[in-house]
Amino acid sequence: MTTTTLDGLAAELGDALLTDPDSCAAYRHDWAREPGAGTPLAVVRARTAADVQAALRWASAHGVPVVPRGAGTGLSGGSSAVDGGLVVSLEQMRGIEIDVETRVAVVEPGALNIAVKAAAAEHGLWYPPDPSSYEICSIGGNVATNAGGLCCVKYGVTTDYVLGLDVVLADGTLVTLGGKRIKDVAGLSLLKLFVGSEGTLGVITRVILRLIPAQPPRATLVASFPTVTAAARAVVAVGRTLRPSMMELMDAASIGAVEDHKPMGLDRSAGALLIAQSDAPAAAAAEEVAVMEAACRAAGADDVFCTDDPEEGEMFIAARRLAFPAIEARGSLLLEDVGVPVPLLPDLVDGIAAIAAELAVEIPVVAHAGDGNTHPIIVFDPADPAAAAAAQQAFERVMTLALSLGGTITGEHGVGRTKKGALPAQLGADVMALSHRIKDALDPQGILNPGAVL
Known part of the structure; x- marks a missing residue:
């Protein structure tokens, strides 16, 4: 892939597209520092869902791998860059809106967990999921790995609070799943399919989170x-x-x-x-x-x-x-x-x-x-x-x-790349095959986070 090929994408994204090797190098690893991380062709520092769509349309047209990335605090190599691919960073998308009447937060994926908690607290509300890295991890990454935390023993994990998602699919299509409704069983449970999918099925651009009343004194x-x-x-x-x-x-x-x-x-x-x-x-x-x-x-x-x-x-x-x-x-x-x-x-x-x-x-x-x-x-x-x-x-x-012992290889960090080899032993051949069928249906070219999870 040549720089000339990137011209069309650069024209659409402007300074949101990074191609300088030194700048791109900062996006190679997450906190796991997985040794197999590649060198990306470019980094898209998305500002809007439209930027993400443009990146995915271009990547799909050219068969270029895409690795979605949040704050880079992942611990299983889930956002390690791929040689010659795009890293789509959501770090600049940090918007947070609190709807007090419906007790939800409408959040962009780059918003930090701690910022969502603080915004909710201003209205006497609470967002419970609290990974140990809550001060530096992003909501998009939390959703991508179905993160837990210290108080999940009583209050549950991220999926228990996700009411809605906007997701950009591999071909650039933006779909809206769920909403501000507490109860909704219309159609297949596609919303939950994307929670914990680690960027292998789509790129999350908006999240609707359920909030609850502030936690009592402890x-x-x-x-x-x-x-x-x-x-x-x-x-x-x-x-x-x-x-x-x-x-x-x-x-x-x-x-x-x-x-x-x-x-x-x-x-x-x-x-x-x-x-x-x-x-x-x-x-x-x-x-x-x-x-x-x-x-x-x-x-x-x-x-x-x-x-x-x-x-x-x-x-x-x-x-x-x-x-x-x-x-x-x-x-x-x-x-x-x-x-x-x-x-x-x-x-x-x-x-x-x-x-x-x-x-x-x-x-x-x-x-x-x-x-x-x-x-x-x-x-x-x-x-x-x-x-x-x-x-x-x-x-x-x-x-x-x-x-x-009847357990799991990952409770909250995700499979990423570091645990991928152990996944078949937990899921078995039939479930692995079913997982691949779902992946192939949503990402037929296999461009979304290749090498991660499956």
Whole structure:
């Protein structure tokens, strides 16, 4: 593909089209830093849905691959560039409108999660999905991966809040799915087909999000345990009787990484910390915290601290959110987000520890423990070939372990490119074939995010 061929697209998009190699290089990787990322022919920094349509019409006419991109915070290589392709960046499309009467937010895909929360809060409303990266991740990326977060144990994940989408298809056609309606079963559920599709079926240009009343004040419990397995058993026990608004786990390695990175006053001597919250009304919250405390002590907690001071509770949540950047400071990472049915969480964390010991690989673990979604983070030195090989083996074995427990290779980060090889083992041949039929129907040339997911 030559620069001359791009002239028509350049005439239509103007300075929204980047072709300078140095400028384009910034769009090669997402946060996973997938080593197979290619070098794009050009980058479209879309300002409107019409820009996205123009890019897709041109790409379809010329058979050029297109990789949609949000804020670039993805953790599975889902927005890694493709050699000779277009990157369509939605980062400049950041509009947010709050419809107070219908309790929805109409949002462009580049709007950051934190900005949507702030806009909703101005009207006493709340957008619950809250990935740990909520301050820097975009709504388009959240929808593309069906992102979760810390409070999804009670409030659900992104798909539970998506009421409508505008999507540009591979040939440049713009379709509108859903709307501001809470209930709507007219026709096939195409809306949900695009949530979690990671840019392989279309490019999202507008999202209608359901909002709910502001979250009530939260009471917080922090329990320290001698082992991560004991903490996982406490999670299982709590889940038998109630549904906390948050239940997060940190193992000893992740606690140490946070304290090394930014001292937060966490107990370095603990084998694991469990951070849980209740946002029930005051009396009910006290009862829920009491139930959680009893479960933690029965599971062998060394210490349990409870507070209804929101600022004090937020300090512990901030420490939990620091885990990923703190661990990243220790070396190169392979990022997992495997999940299992909650009763099997102790078996999963035990198995991860066994893999780490056998392969002599460091694997700190943090988890959205209340819904069985863990983040084993494999740390390695890429300059050491043996260490890199052991890390990759650990990455694959952790996914195999999760599947053996009836779990999933990805709870919220998406398949992207880093987990694509493990997907057939989870879905099976028939579901993979069905998925390919859907992909072929919507993207017959295979230009949308090739190499990702399927």
